[in-house]
Amino acid sequence: MxxxxxxxxxxxxxxxxxxxxxxxxxxxxxxxxxxxxxxxxxxxxxxxxxxxxxxxxxxxxxxxxxxxxxxxxxxxxxxxxxxxxxxxxxxxxECYLAVAGLPGYKETGIAPKVASKYPNLATQYFKEQGEQVEVIKLNGSIELAPLVGLADRIVDIVSTGRTLKENGLVELETIVPIxxxxxxxxxxxxxxxxxxxxxxxxxxxxxxxx
Missing domain, CATH: 3.40.190.10 (Periplasmic binding protein-like II)
Structure with a gap:
């Protein structure tokens, strides 16, 4: 064989x-x-x-x-x-990684919370932006985090943008194409x-x- x-x-x-x-x-x-x-x-x-x-x-x-x-x-x-x-x-x-949050998002506090399946990637990105954040690792339904107050923003994969829209979130920044x-x-x-x-x-x- x-x-x-x-x-x-x-x-x-x-x-x-x-x-x-x-x-x-x-x-x-x-x-x-x-x-x-x-x-x-x-x-x-x-x-x-x-x-x-x-x-x-x-x-x-x-x-x-x-x-x-x-x-x-x-x-x-x-x-x-x-x-x-x-x-x-x-x-x-094909898709891309993006930062998303609720419409009218304004930064509050010393280290705003960011939820993501990609904690290392999110930490590195915000570090490069010169922004100090607290990253919370989640394994699924990342869009839920801003809706229940767990995080101010999320870092997640965006394909069509439909999931963000259906959950009342808007894209704030594009990170990298995937x-x-x-x-x-x-x-x-x-x-x-x-x-x-x-x-x-x-x-x-x-x-x-x-």
Whole structure:
């Protein structure tokens, strides 16, 4: 049996777009693969084994060599700062990180509170702005924080802006554009260089529209 390339993939929207990209690159992924509830899926026809994980965990699996390559959002890469190679911008799941709050927001107190799934990223951003804030880490429904008085502002991913609008929040500042990246374990890049280089080349052609 030929060697399998282990790929860590995030569940959700990025997964769907990444699978479509792999198919366009000529990888034979069966249709039932999309609906599988398994966490580990072997696809011998594509020469791959997939590990399905939470988006924030993908760089960890790749860093520790459990996966050879992975697909991770740039937001996760900045937040996690894992020891992996970022080899290709896949240009999927486009969105951006932004600061948001209630309309008419005015800064109060010495260190205003900011809620985010990205505490490291938020801390760094406000530090660069010369602003002292207290960052509160939340794992979901970040928009709730200003509504109940937990935080003055939030730092979160914005795709269409609809969630902010529906919760009565407005965007205050744009931080950085986000897309998903192909990341590689440094050891795997040496031991499985042929497989990984081929994958990068095939995906790059699709991304660049060749």
């Amino acid at each position: 030929s060697e399998l390339l282990t790929v860590a993939m995030p569940k959700g929207r990025i997964f769907e777009e990444a699978v479509e990209l792999l198919r366009k690159a000529g990888y034979d992924l069966p249709s039932e693969f999309d609906d599988s509830r398994k966490l580990i899926v072997d696809v011998p026809s594509a020469g791959m084994r997939f590990i399905l994980a939470k988006p924030m965990d993908v760089p960890t699996y790749v860093e520790h060599g459990v996966a050879d390559v992975g697909v991770a959002g740039k937001d996760t890469m900045i937040e996690e700062e894992r020891d992996v190679y970022e080899v290709l911008d896949l240009q999927i799941s 897309t998903s990246r192909l990341i590689v374990n440094p050891v795997s890049y040496r031991t499985k260089d042929t497989l990984i280089d081929e994958m990068v080349e095939r995906l790059a052609k699709v991304v660049e529209g060749e």
